[in-house]
Amino acid sequence: MDIYRAHVLCCGGTGCSSSGSAQLIQRFEEKIKENGLDKEVKVIRTGCFGLCEAGPVVIVYPEGTFYSRVKVEDVDEIVSEHLLKGRKVQHLVYSDHATHEQNANKALADINFYKHQHRIALRNCGVIDPENIDEYLAFDGYKALEKALTTMTREQVIEEILKSGLRGRGGGGFPTGLKWKFAAASQADQKYVACNADEGDPGAFMDRSVLEGDPHAVLEAMAIAGYAIGASEGYIYVRAEYPIAVKRLEIAIGQARDYGLLGKNIFETGFDFDIQIRLGAGAFVCGEETALMRSIEGKRGEPTPRPPFPAVKGLFAKPTMLNNVETYANVAQIILNGADWFAAMGTEKSKGTKVFALGGKINNTGLVEVPMGTPLRTIIYDIGGGIPNGKKFKAVQTGGPSGGCLPAELLDTPVDYDNLIAAGSMMGSGGMIVMDEDNCMVDIARFFLDFTVDESCGKCAPCRIGTRRMLEILERIVNGKGEEGDIEKLENLAKTIKATALCGLGQTAPNPVLSTIKFFRHEYEAHIRDKKCPAHHCQALLNYVIDPEKCRGCTACARVCPGGAISGTVKQPHSIDPAKCLKCGACMEKCRFGAISKV
């Protein structure tokens, strides 16, 4: 047995890779060798740890020391001090935003960011080497497949998933067990299992992290699903913009085949199952189930009417069962630990945990997995570390382009499918964008609608034309040309589109507008009636002014102004000509006396 006394885990997720973790790994390997430690210390490239904001992240075991923002230059010090002499390099140890606590002896699980989390779907991310099937095996990998195939009937597997209360993590929240049951009940000579790894929501990267950090978890679950519904082939539809995820999936599939965990006669039970990867070009609508299946078939990725539902007539007109990556990532654990274990977590109707991609105006940008029912406040303040720069929280957007914005009054909402819908938003796939006082809610609505207008496939009129009309109205409003009655027009269009669009994209596209009207109607009214943007964000509705009381006449502003809009003589108060001002903000940044403000 080869043992190593220390393991250096370097994050190889997309976030840390973009901040240079590959060079770090190389440097570690060189330095460790140079110091003659290569028989004692092993370097492992893992998937995302979740704290991408602090990346590149390096963890040294057995101590569990968490180093953040490690640069190539820092590697020498970690090797010569920590790995050679056992002295932790204090100044590189991660420090908590909220508390500024920096404690090298603290276990990872005690860091605020991790303390409130409960990792099921992400349990192996940042713990194992995703390119080594043995490490997945060591943490109970493929034991659930073994259990299902050798000790359970198909019906028992479906029953277990049904009883666990697992619901689809791709946005719809449909009970997973029920979906499996329908697909199992369909009679056909061929059936398919598919995995939705299209992940189109702006800012979302939950599924990418699972694929990058623990690809076998998805393969194992798909094989279990194949057994349950009677399918021998599986497809993973993943966006081509996820090269690391695709590569790790390919490696994982190859290793699983080598070990006989995919292929013919798995565990000598007579069950055959294999998986292929299909790359998507990154159109948002291709995440919709019927469009996704058309795209796998090599056709245009456009939705088709349901019924027939995929469980009856899906891929290549055969019964097909599609689940999201994160949904699958829970399956093996449910089979191993039992439905009751899973159902004990979460709320009445939403069981287990959910992964969120925290982003926007928040200190700890990253991936978090929490039990269903965790209040928004806990996620944003305790785990996310609150809002940077002492700004005030304004809203949190959940559910991506299909979801809505919730205001501060609703921060105590426990997060689950039903509570979020009741509050006026939705769970969606897990994007969570935090907004502060500087965000204009009308502009946020415009941003999301702009996204859907771009991504609409154009097949049906309500979505193609209706969302464009709504976008035009919103653009008018943020440009100071809003008219009385615009809010009502938006509401009417929204109602029609929701009722008549063909697919989920169109049906949910108006949600960001409706929820911002509901909670921030006064911002719309201020734009329309007073021609003011309360957040001082919309350029057309703001002016830069100099307060003559504070202005010392230093001329700094006049010198940077690209528009020649500032006039005044030395030591005399200056002023800005609104007709010439380009609203670039340069003067405000330059003024040392805080004399310039936006109104």
Added chain:
Amino acid sequence: MKSLAELEAIRQKTLNRINLRQEKEGEVTRVVIGMATCGIAAGARPVMLAFMDEISKRNLSHVTVSQTGCIGMCRLEPMVDVIVPGQEKVTYVHMTPEKVGRVVAEHIVNGRPVEEYTIGAAEK
């Protein structure tokens, strides 16, 4: 193609290799070796390597070997702490690779510290 038994063997073997990444307080026996300059000068590295060797030979997957800085008693180096969950920490002094076998066999495996190597014995 791997049989179920082969898969299980891979699991066990790999687990021994990577179990130090699981933060299971209370289940892991820790061997901590003083490895600052004084410790290294006094020959701490061969002692550490001997521990790793012995642990690996015996397949002791619940034991981790780690290092610490100077403990402050340079004249007693190489020093090694062995911390068995639920028992008091035992500090061994003037360790040599030859002494390692007994510490592993008697203390780590059988739970009986080797009194004569401990700091208590040295101070008498």
